[in-house]
Amino acid sequence: EPEVTQTPSHQVTQMGQEVILHCVPISNHLYFYWYRQILGQKVEFLVSFYNNEISEKSEIFDDQFSVERPDGSNFTLKIRSTKLEDSAMYFCASRTTGGQDTQYFGPGTRLTVL
Amino acid sequence: AQTVTQSQPEMSVQEAETVTLSCTYDTSESNYYLFWYKQPPSRQMILVIRQEAYKQQNATENRFSVNFQKAAKSFSLKISDSQLGDTAMYFCAFMKHRGNTPLVFGKGTRLSVIA
Numbered sequence: 001e002p003e004v005t006q007t008p009s010h011q012v013t014q015m016g017q018e019v020i021l022h023c024v025p026i027s028n029h030l031y032f033y034w035y036r037q038i039l040g041q042k043v044e045f046l047v048s049f050y051n052n053e054i055s056e057k058s059e060i061f062d063d064q065f066s067v068e069r070p071d072g073s074n075f076t077l078k079i080r081s082t083k084l085e086d087s088a089m090y091f092c093a094s095r096t097t098g099g100q101d102t103q104y105f106g107p108g109t110r111l112t113v114l
Numbered sequence: 115a116q117t118v119t120q121s122q123p124e125m126s127v128q129e130a131e132t133v134t135l136s137c138t139y140d141t142s143e144s145n146y147y148l149f150w151y152k153q154p155p156s157r158q159m160i161l162v163i164r165q166e167a168y169k170q171q172n173a174t175e176n177r178f179s180v181n182f183q184k185a186a187k188s189f190s191l192k193i194s195d196s197q198l199g200d201t202a203m204y205f206c207a208f209m210k211h212r213g214n215t216p217l218v219f220g221k222g223t224r225l226s227v228i229a
Contacts, residue, residue, distance in 0.1 A: 033217075043205060045217065055213065055214040058216075102149070107156070
């Protein structure tokens with residue numbers, strides 16, 4: 001069964017450094033999302049993406065964040081200058097169009113900012 | 115804005131028993147989707163069940179079923195014959211039925227299944 005994949009599974013970085021989180025959505029899916037979950041808290045929406053542009057973004061998704069689909073398969077989330085409070089689990093999700101509205105999640109990347 | 119409320123932070127159930135997790139939501143939309151996701155200790159988000167708001171029939175998936183009350187904006191999850199592998203965080207989520215809209219999650223209910 002096709003699945004969303006994410007790399008790395010765990011990323012440790014120093015405050016102020018740039019990180020790029022990688023996602024490969026399910027191949028026939030056209031809608032892509034990033035969510036984050038701070039430990040012990042609920043899952044929060046960051047950004048949605050369709051047709052090579054951002055569809056919607058939350059207040060969390062400020063100028064330090066960006067997303068890109070550099071080729072036909074990858075979908076990346078970049079954090080330019082990480083802060084301690086960016087430490088969280090980051091989930092990528094994707095879904096197809098045409099009435100199938102279930103979002104399928106990747107296994108997540110645990111980001112630790114020291 | 116949509117909100118999702120899960121009023122039970124933690125619950126426990128004996129193996130083989132039945133448990134119901136509560137979820138209420140607030141929206142002005144008439145058409146939308148509701149989901150329950152399971153998050154085991156691995157922290158993977160796994161879809162348990164989905165419900166389309168325009169369908170009156172409650173969704174079922176094997177041991178999992180929902181009680182969807184649209185007028186009351188309530189969407190509870192019933193787990194029958196609970197198994198140890200059901201131990202996880204359970205998140206209720208809402209999604210509008212248009213375009214590329216995100217999921218809105220509740221805070222979750224931590225379910226422990228006891229042998």
